[in-house]
Structures are given as structure tokens and as C-alpha cells.
Amino acid sequence: MGDSVTFFLKNDSILQRLNTNNIGFSDDFEFIPTDSNRILFKDLDVSLNVKNIISEGMQGIAFKIPQIERSVLFLVLLFCLFLFAIIARYQGPSFISTIKNVFSFGGREINIHKQQITSSQVWGKLFLVLQTTLFTSIILFVVMWDYGVSSFPSYIRLLILVGIFIGLSVGLALKLLIYKVTGNSLFEKDVNMWISRYLISLEIMGVIAFIPVLLFIFMPEFRSAIYIIFLILFVLSRLTIITSLLNIFVKYKIGLFYFIVYLCGVEIAPYMILVKVGNLF
Numbered sequence: 001m002g003d004s005v006t007f008f009l010k011n012d013s014i015l016q017r018l019n020t021n022n023i024g025f026s027d028d029f030e031f032i033p034t035d036s037n038r039i040l041f042k043d044l045d046v047s048l049n050v051k052n053i054i055s056e057g058m059q060g061i062a063f064k065i066p067q068i069e070r071s072v073l074f075l076v077l078l079f080c081l082f083l084f085a086i087i088a089r090y091q092g093p094s095f096i097s098t099i100k101n102v103f104s105f106g107g108r109e110i111n112i113h114k115q116q117i118t119s120s121q122v123w124g125k126l127f128l129v130l131q132t133t134l135f136t137s138i139i140l141f142v143v144m145w146d147y148g149v150s151s152f153p154s155y156i157r158l159l160i161l162v163g164i165f166i167g168l169s170v171g172l173a174l175k176l177l178i179y180k181v182t183g184n185s186l187f188e189k190d191v192n193m194w195i196s197r198y199l200i201s202l203e204i205m206g207v208i209a210f211i212p213v214l215l216f217i218f219m220p221e222f223r224s225a226i227y228i229i230f231l232i233l234f235v236l237s238r239l240t241i242i243t244s245l246l247n248i249f250v251k252y253k254i255g256l257f258y259f260i261v262y263l264c265g266v267e268i269a270p271y272m273i274l275v276k277v278g279n280l281f
Helices: 004-011 047-053 067-102 107-114 119-147 154-185 188-208 210-218 220-251 256-280
Strands: none
Touching: 067 119, 067 154, 067 210, 119 154, 119 188, 119 210, 154 188, 154 256, 188 210, 188 220, 210 220, 220 256
16 A cells, blocks of 8 residues: 555645745835734824824814704795795796886886786785795894894794894885875875885895895805895895886976985885894894
8 A cells, every 4th residue: 555645745746935025015014013922913093193194174164053043944945935936836927027017117017007916916925025024034133143142042042033024024014004005195006006016126036035045044155245145136126116216206296305305214214223223132
């Protein structure tokens, strides 16, 4: 019986041991030190290496308004967008024609009153006017945040927002009521046309201001530019209303002095009172 082991050793080549001394490493390679037994790695403070590897990123701007108020404002804007989509779906053509008429003067102005207005259109116009008032309230609330509003509890801050909205709505209703009573005693037809222009201007402002208000709340880094947009919208709306009213003064040959008195007493004084009330807080 032959020696199979010897036969096996003779016919199979023996693997050579790998010589690690001939292996070269790049300059970026770093040895990790081991303990005295050369089995386990030593405890290393890797925080310095991790800090160099992880990028610090870009420093952002923290939200001044807490999460509760931001969530409420987002839901309010989402609700406004939903209702406006419904109004645009059923009243889009009439709304576009109204926008065209509000920037026209003369004979085309009468077309606003000759159109048949349904109850759904009345509710739609009321919503658009209140939407503009709501957006104005949100802007004032955000501006007032750095002037003491942030120090109140969360529920008080929400009550302040609701109070601003109710106050502006009541003030607008009283202002329109004064216009209506004055128009009925002097020149009813022209004043009613002017009131219609006034309300339509508010509706258009609310539609245009939706995106700027959204950016004003959730992107504070663009607030400087958004302030300019708000100022332009406000000036354009005031010019439209004042120009339409000036036509009435010219038509009935009312002196320029009375027109200036009207501007100071009705258009400028309420904003000055609003600033004075804001300074109290």
C-alpha cells in the first residue's frame, strides 16, 4: 500500500506565504493604533476627524413665529386657496371682465351694474373682500411680532390676530356705510359706481397678494422685497380709487379744496390712527 500523503505532497504545489513588506500604501493611508496586546484598537477621539469630513452647510434663518401660529396661518391660506379655486371655476369669466372694467373709465363703467348678479356671485365677492382684509391682518400680525406680540401666550396671540381681522372688517363696513349714506343724499348713481370700483379693487388686491403673503410668512429672507410689492399694490389700489372719485368731483364741479379735505379726512386719517394705535403696543 503506497504512501498517499507523500504522493499528495509531491503533486500539489505549496502556496507561498504573502510577503506584506513589499506592499506599498498611498500617502492618505493612516494606521489605527492598537492596544498592548495588538488585538483591539485603542480608544480614539474621532470627533475631530468627523468634523473635518462633515460639511457645516449653510446657515439658515430661524423662524420667529412658532410652529402653532405657522400651522394656523398655513391652514388659513390653504382654505382661502380652496375657496378661490371654487369661485374661479364657476365665476372666472365674470371676474376677468370685472377686472377689465375696473381700469376703464367712461361708458364701460356702467357695464358693471348692468350685469345680472346672482347670489353666488355676491358671496364670492364678499369672500374676496374679506380675503383681502384677512391678508392685511396677517401682514400686520407678522409685523407686530417684534413689537411685543411674541411675549404673549399662544392663545392670546391667536386672539390678537382674530381681533385685528374683526377690527379691520368693521372699519371697512363703517367706511362703506358712510359712503353709501353720503351718496344717497348727494349723487347716488355715481357714488354707487365708485363703491363698486372700491370693492373690486379690494378683490383684485386679495387675489394678487396671495403669493406675496405666503412668501412673507414662510420665507422671511425675502421680506424686504415683499414689502416693496405690498407698497406697490397699495399705491396702485389707492390711485385707482382716488382717480375714480376725482371724476365725480370734476363732473359736479366741486372745488379742489373739498377733494383735498376728503383725502385728508377719509383716506389718510384712518392710516394715521392705525399707526398711533400700533405705537401704543
